[in-house]
Amino acid sequence: MGYKAVAKFVRISPFKARRVADIVRSRPYPEAVAILNNLPNKGARLVRKVIQSAAANALSNNRNLDEGMLYVSELYVNEGPRMKRLWVRGRGRADMLLKRMSHITAVVDRIEKSGE
Numbered sequence: 001m002g003y004k005a006v007a008k009f010v011r012i013s014p015f016k017a018r019r020v021a022d023i024v025r026s027r028p029y030p031e032a033v034a035i036l037n038n039l040p041n042k043g044a045r046l047v048r049k050v051i052q053s054a055a056a057n058a059l060s061n062n063r064n065l066d067e068g069m070l071y072v073s074e075l076y077v078n079e080g081p082r083m084k085r086l087w088v089r090g091r092g093r094a095d096m097l098l099k100r101m102s103h104i105t106a107v108v109d110r111i112e113k114s115g116e
Helices: 014-024 029-038 042-061
Strands: 003-010 070-088 094-110
Touching (some): 003 042, 003 070, 014 029, 014 042, 014 070, 014 094, 029 070, 042 070, 042 094
Antiparallel strands (some): 070 094
């Protein structure tokens, strides 16, 4: 039973956010946050906020959990809508400039002990 958080319409390309998400997927929560704190990317900041929100949902709903018992069970970045802008080119022509958006979803779950 995971605890979920979703950030929609985030102004970052899904390709750039997925690079960061692939690094921390399936890692323990404290380790994932430590990695994301030290990455310089904008995507790292956005993904960290979503993971922290999912962990806050887990800790507020279940009193006997602590941060060390959580891990990032699912983390995926889906493509959102695209903003279309006019890009002026030479000789009176124009191109379409696509500003991409993402939907970031994080699910944290409890680490199951093998002896239980």
